[in-house]
Amino acid sequence: MTASNSGRETARELNKVRQYRQYLPDPLSDELLDTLLEIARWTGSSRNTQPWHFIVVTDKERLRQLSEVREAIGWIATAPAAIALVMNGANPASESYDEGRVTERLLIGAHLLGLGGGTAWYGDENQQARAKEILGIPAGRTARSLVALGSITTSRDPRPGAAAGGRKPLAELVSREQFGKSRS
Numbered sequence: 001m002t003a004s005n006s007g008r009e010t011a012r013e014l015n016k017v018r019q020y021r022q023y024l025p026d027p028l029s030d031e032l033l034d035t036l037l038e039i040a041r042w043t044g045s046s047r048n049t050q051p052w053h054f055i056v057v058t059d060k061e062r063l064r065q066l067s068e069v070r071e072a073i074g075w076i077a078t079a080p081a082a083i084a085l086v087m088n089g090a091n092p093a094s095e096s097y098d099e100g101r102v103t104e105r106l107l108i109g110a111h112l113l114g115l116g117g118g119t120a121w122y123g124d125e126n127q128q129a130r131a132k133e134i135l136g137i138p139a140g141r142t143a144r145s146l147v148a149l150g151s152i153t154t155s156r157d158p159r160p161g162a163a164a165g166g167r168k169p170l171a172e173l174v175s176r177e178q179f180g181k182s183r184s
Contacts, residue, residue, distance in 0.1 A: 017108050020116030021075040023150030027058065028081045032113060036083065036149070039109035043102040046094035052102060055084040055135050057146070065134045066120075066146065069127045073120040079148035082120075084135055087142040095142060106147045116152030121145045 033056055040054060057063055058081045066084075067077035076082060083106060087095040103119050110117035122131040122144055132143045176183050 013111075014108070017111045018116070019107075019118045020150075020152045021118045021148070022153045023079050023116065023148070024153055025078070026080060026151055028115070028149060032115070033081060033083075033149075035113060036106060036109050040083070040102050040106055043098075043105040045098040045101065046091070049088075049091070049094070049098070051088040051090065051095045051098055053086040053088075053141070055086060055137075057082045057084060057135070062134060066122075066131060069130050069134075070121075070123040073122070075118070076120050076146070076148045078150075079118075080150045082146045082148045084131075084143065084146040086135075086137055087144075089140050089142045092142065096144075099145065103145065103147055106149075110147075110149055114151075115149055118148045119145055120148060 037054055037056070040052075041050075045051060057066070060077075063079060063082060064077045066082070067074045085099055085102060087099055089095070107117045107119070122128045128142075128144055131137075131146075132139075132141070135143065137143050171182065175181050
């Protein structure tokens with residue numbers, strides 16, 4: 001994207017960023033992964049604490065093990081790569097906000113690099129503990145999610161009972177000046 005893009009072109013491109021859960025088996029190059037890690041590294045964080053550590057996972061067996069942590073994330077076994085997000089654990093409130101920021105940045109970066117990405121949450125505390133065990137993460141750190149990455153085959157959600165796509169109209173989501181007031 002360049003500065004000469006119109007606002008509508010920029011919005012159109014950002015609106016193409018989706019949760020992708022089906023990938024081609026082709027491995028991702030170290031160069032692509034390093035580019036995504038640089039994008040993640042430059043994400044803003046609360047008080048510039050940069051409370052994260054990233055674990056790049058490309059081993060198919062490890063991805064399979066992670067996919068079994070919770071039924072709803074079984075799709076990550078087909079990803080050629082994933083970046084697990086490990087937070088320092090010092091400030092859970094701000095770190096959860098920062099985790100969301102870096103996740104979205106990775107998804108946007110993947111899109112701009114011609115890839116797809118999908119976020120997978122490990123689940124409850126026991127499931128998170130299992131993921132930490134698989135990834136060798138120390139007990140004091142927080143690990144709730146990873147971003148799976150790859151060249152996409154489809155945007156169709158393979159999970160049973162997947163929600164319908166689309167977006168609510170702005171009129172249902174936006175108030176002006178006070179809750180419930182619309183533009184006059």
